[in-house]
Structures are given as structure tokens and as C-alpha cells.
Amino acid sequence: MSETLLILNGPNLNLLGTRQPEVYGRETLADIEGSCKQVASGFGVTVDFRQSNHEGELVDWIHQARGTAGGIIINPGAYSHTSVAILDALLAVEIPAIEVHLSNIHQREEFRHHSYISKAAKGVICGFGSLGYILAIQALTAELRAAQQQKMAN
Numbered sequence: 639m640s641e642t643l644l645i646l647n648g649p650n651l652n653l654l655g656t657r658q659p660e661v662y663g664r665e666t667l668a669d670i671e672g673s674c675k676q677v678a679s680g681f682g683v684t685v686d687f688r689q690s691n692h693e694g695e696l697v698d699w700i701h702q703a704r705g706t707a708g709g710i711i712i713n714p715g716a717y718s719h720t721s722v723a724i725l726d727a728l729l730a731v732e733i734p735a736i737e738v739h740l741s742n743i744h745q746r747e748e749f750r751h752h753s754y755i756s757k758a759a760k761g762v763i764c765g766f767g768s769l770g771y772i773l774a775i776q777a778l779t780a781e782l783r784a785a786q787q788q789k790m791a792n
């Protein structure tokens with residue numbers, strides 16, 4: 639399987655490592671990118687890892703993933719709780735997506751309990767810190783393999 643997984647990170651995640659470490663841990667986004675790339679290569683997939691503080695840029699990247707990425711892993715940050723635009727983009731491209739949050743959003747403030755993005759996600763992983771990204775890579779590659787086997791059987 640030579641697939642690319644697009645891993646998108648939303649606003650403020652560029653500050654990981656120094657941003658509320660008691661909530662988000664001490665790893666930087668570059669650390670997480672490194673672990674994702676290492677684990678992905680073990681699964682035979684490539685990772686395109688990006689971060690933006692701008693909603694429209696995330697929407698553009700989701701559109702561009704059509705035809706280039708087999709799956710999307712997204713930590714939309716605060717846009718999880720506000721962005722119908724990112725939800726619509728994910729629904730439009732029909733690429734299997736997994737939503738990841740470092741923190742357990744259900745244990746936090748009420749406004750974090752709802753995510754618009756979940757409606758477009760195959761699954762949601764939250765509360766495991768950066769391990770969530772690794773679990774998402776594992777889940778998405780398993781999904782992609784199952785879909786490929788299904789296609790070959792038909």
C-alpha cells in the first residue's frame with residue numbers, strides 16, 4: 639500500500655510544547671510529526687503533516703487532498719467547535735477521516751463537548767495525548783487495507 643495520509647492541525651497547535659503543557663503535554667508539533675512519520679513508514683504509508691491557524695487554508699488543503707490522499711487525520715483545534723466550513727469540506731471530498739484531540743474534550747468546558755467535525759469522521763480519538771495521532775494512523779491504514787481488499791474481491 640503506497641498511500642499518503644494527510645495530517646492536519648488547526649489553530650494554536652503550532653504552540654505545542656509551551657501551550658498549557660498541563661493540558662496538552664510537553665511534546666512539540668515537530669516531535670509529533672516525527673513520531674507520525676516513523677510509525678507511518680512502518681505501516682507502508684507516507685504522511686503529509688501540516689498546521690494552519692487559518693480556517694480557509696485548512697479547507698483548501700482538504701479540497702486538494704482529493705486524488706492525492708487516501709485518508710485524513712485532523713486535529714481541528716478550536717475549529718472543531720465552530721467550523722461548519724471544515725465539516726462541509728470533509729463531507730465534500732469523501733476521503734475517510736479520523737478526528738483527533740490531544741485532550742479529552744468531554745472532560746473540559748461545556749463548549750468543547752460538541753464537535754462539528756465528528757459528523758464527517760469515521761472515528762474520534764481524544765484524551766490520549768500525541769498517542770492519539772499514532773492510533774489514528776493505525777486505524778486509518780487498517781481501514782484503507784480493508785477497502786482495498788474489498789475492491790480486489792469484487
Ligand code: DQA
Binds near residue numbers: 713739
Ligand atoms: C484540542 C481541543 C480543542 O478544544 C482546543 O481548542 C485545541 C486543542 C485538543 O487537541 O485537545 O486547540 O483540539
